[in-house]
Amino acid sequence: MVSQKKYLSNKLANISKWYNEIVEKAGLAEHAPVKGCMIIKPYGYALWENTQNILDAWFKKDGVQNAYFPIFIPYSLLQKEKKHISGFSPELAIVTTAGGEKLAQPLVVRPTSETIMYQTFRNWISSYKDLPLKINQWCNVVRWEKRTYLFLRTSEFLWQEGHTVHKNDVEAREMVMKALMWYKDFYEKYLAISVFVGEKSASERFAGAKQTFAIELVIPTGKALQGATSHNLGQNFSKNFDITYTDEQNTIHNPFQTSWGISTRSIGGLILSHGDDNGLILPPKIAPLQVIIFPIYKNDDVINQTIDLQIKRIKTTLEKSGIRHSIDERRDKTIGFRISESEIRGIPIRIEIGPAEIEKKVIIISRRDTLEKQKISPDNAIEFINESMEKMQNDLLRRSYENKNRLTAEVESFEEFKTIMNTNRQFIRAFWCESATCEEKIKEITKASTRVCELNELEKKGDGLCIYCNNKAHRKWLFAQSY
Numbered sequence: 001m002v003s004q005k006k007y008l009s010n011k012l013a014n015i016s017k018w019y020n021e022i023v024e025k026a027g028l029a030e031h032a033p034v035k036g037c038m039i040i041k042p043y044g045y046a047l048w049e050n051t052q053n054i055l056d057a058w059f060k061k062d063g064v065q066n067a068y069f070p071i072f073i074p075y076s077l078l079q080k081e082k083k084h085i086s087g088f089s090p091e092l093a094i095v096t097t098a099g100g101e102k103l104a105q106p107l108v109v110r111p112t113s114e115t116i117m118y119q120t121f122r123n124w125i126s127s128y129k130d131l132p133l134k135i136n137q138w139c140n141v142v143r144w145e146k147r148t149y150l151f152l153r154t155s156e157f158l159w160q161e162g163h164t165v166h167k168n169d170v171e172a173r174e175m176v177m178k179a180l181m182w183y184k185d186f187y188e189k190y191l192a193i194s195v196f197v198g199e200k201s202a203s204e205r206f207a208g209a210k211q212t213f214a215i216e217l218v219i220p221t222g223k224a225l226q227g228a229t230s231h232n233l234g235q236n237f238s239k240n241f242d243i244t245y246t247d248e249q250n251t252i253h254n255p256f257q258t259s260w261g262i263s264t265r266s267i268g269g270l271i272l273s274h275g276d277d278n279g280l281i282l283p284p285k286i287a288p289l290q291v292i293i294f295p296i297y298k299n300d301d302v303i304n305q306t307i308d309l310q311i312k313r314i315k316t317t318l319e320k321s322g323i324r325h326s327i328d329e330r331r332d333k334t335i336g337f338r339i340s341e342s343e344i345r346g347i348p349i350r351i352e353i354g355p356a357e358i359e360k361k362v363i364i365i366s367r368r369d370t371l372e373k374q375k376i377s378p379d380n381a382i383e384f385i386n387e388s389m390e391k392m393q394n395d396l397l398r399r400s401y402e403n404k405n406r407l408t409a410e411v412e413s414f415e416e417f418k419t420i421m422n423t424n425r426q427f428i429r430a431f432w433c434e435s436a437t438c439e440e441k442i443k444e445i446t447k448a449s450t451r452v453c454e455l456n457e458l459e460k461k462g463d464g465l466c467i468y469c470n471n472k473a474h475r476k477w478l479f480a481q482s483y
């Protein structure tokens with residue numbers, strides 16, 4: 001069997017090289033003619049479609065409705081919320097000419113849709129009866145990036161953005177947490193990635209938000225990747241966009257708003273989290289293909305016909321069980337090549353059927369994560385496959401949880417903090433006084449930024465000392481370098 005190790009870089013030794021090779025060789029995406037844009041290939045897009053199907057069902061069950069707003073936003077609209085425009089200015093793509101004429105007012109290609117949606121929400125809302133309003137859109141957004149990375153950081157990316165409007169602060173806060181938990185569940189139950197969940201510091205907040213909550217992924221090299229965000233917008237936007245409603249007593253109020261999103265970056269996180277030196281490893285619940293079947297033919301028509309018959313039987317039962325599968329019967333590629341390719345693509349379960357198996361009345365089933373091979377009677381195949389996929393899904397999550405903890409250090413002195421950031425670069429949990437000065441200094445010296453204050457820390461009134469200035473600090477924060 002050909003070992004694909006010859007072709008792929010060692011994951012932990014050079015993770016970015018490994019990542020680029022996987023994205024290309026697994027057929028997930030490629031670079032577009034415009035620097036920073038990506039072409040998502042069918043296998044990569046299938047991962048996004050699965051993401052959409054799972055989340056969209058949860059959103060709709062909660063009464064969120066899908067809609068679509070235009071990609072172009074008048075520049076003046078973006079200026080209505082001052083923090084919002086100053087936060088997004090450096091990365092805006094702006095259209096100044098269209099239809100052969102210079103435009104009277106430049107148009108911004110949406111970096112996010114708060115402004116254009118809320119200008120409209122103003123007309124949709126007048127009474128408490130119109131609330132809550134829950135709108136989501138699946139779309140592309142553009143944020144011009146200087147350094148780009150397929151899936152992880154591209155100038156154009158795909159995402160969903162949920163935007164809700166509520167009568168009061170309590171309802172809005174509940175919505176913010178609900179969206180955050182959808183993302184946490186999606187990462188843990190489907191992508192099998194154990195994540196940190198918490199609130200961002202003031203300097204890391206979404207431009208114009210009162211509070212930003214985030215999902216943070218621990219990359220196997222100890223760096224951080226922001227996986228999704230959920231914002232409590234308070235009344236900032238409703239005041240600037242003049243959204244009002246009258247309550248039961250006919251009093252006029254500005255409502256409370258939230259926005260939340262997850263993007264194609266989640267696919268980048270998925271690739272980084274589970275692959276090994278043989279390629280990608282996809283958790284069965286998100287994998288576009290869960291099972292691949294390899295017939296191993298011989299120069300013997302009778303045996304080949306028996307192999308085909310056996311495969312047909314298995315295919316029928318896979319179809320009945322709703323298992324996503326495919327048969328790779330290419331005769332111009334060796335079995336070694338085909339197996340290596342399926343490993344690079346991370347397909348969870350592989351079935352091999354050749355003359356030896358036919359003779360012994362078995363089939364060979366292997367798991368992509370453990371590379372374990374087992375001989376099974378074809379009659380027990382479906383049961384065994386279902387069990388294996390469930391085990392694999394759980395094992396991957398457990399491994400991710402163990403990695404996350406192994407790569408997170410409790411630190412009590414800044415010396416130790418610096419040593420870690422200079423050597424094996426991990427997540428660090430430490431007391432911080434929550435002053436922007438300390439946060440900046442820590443970042444300047446160690447390149448580590450605050451990630452989140454974890455949910456279970458938020459209400460704490462501890463009596464710790466800031467890791468940098470030694471002044472009183474009440475809560476521990478997570479720090480890490482950005483991937």
Ligand SMILES: [Zn+2]
Pocket residue numbers: 432433434435438466467468469470471
């Ligand atoms: Zn401090």
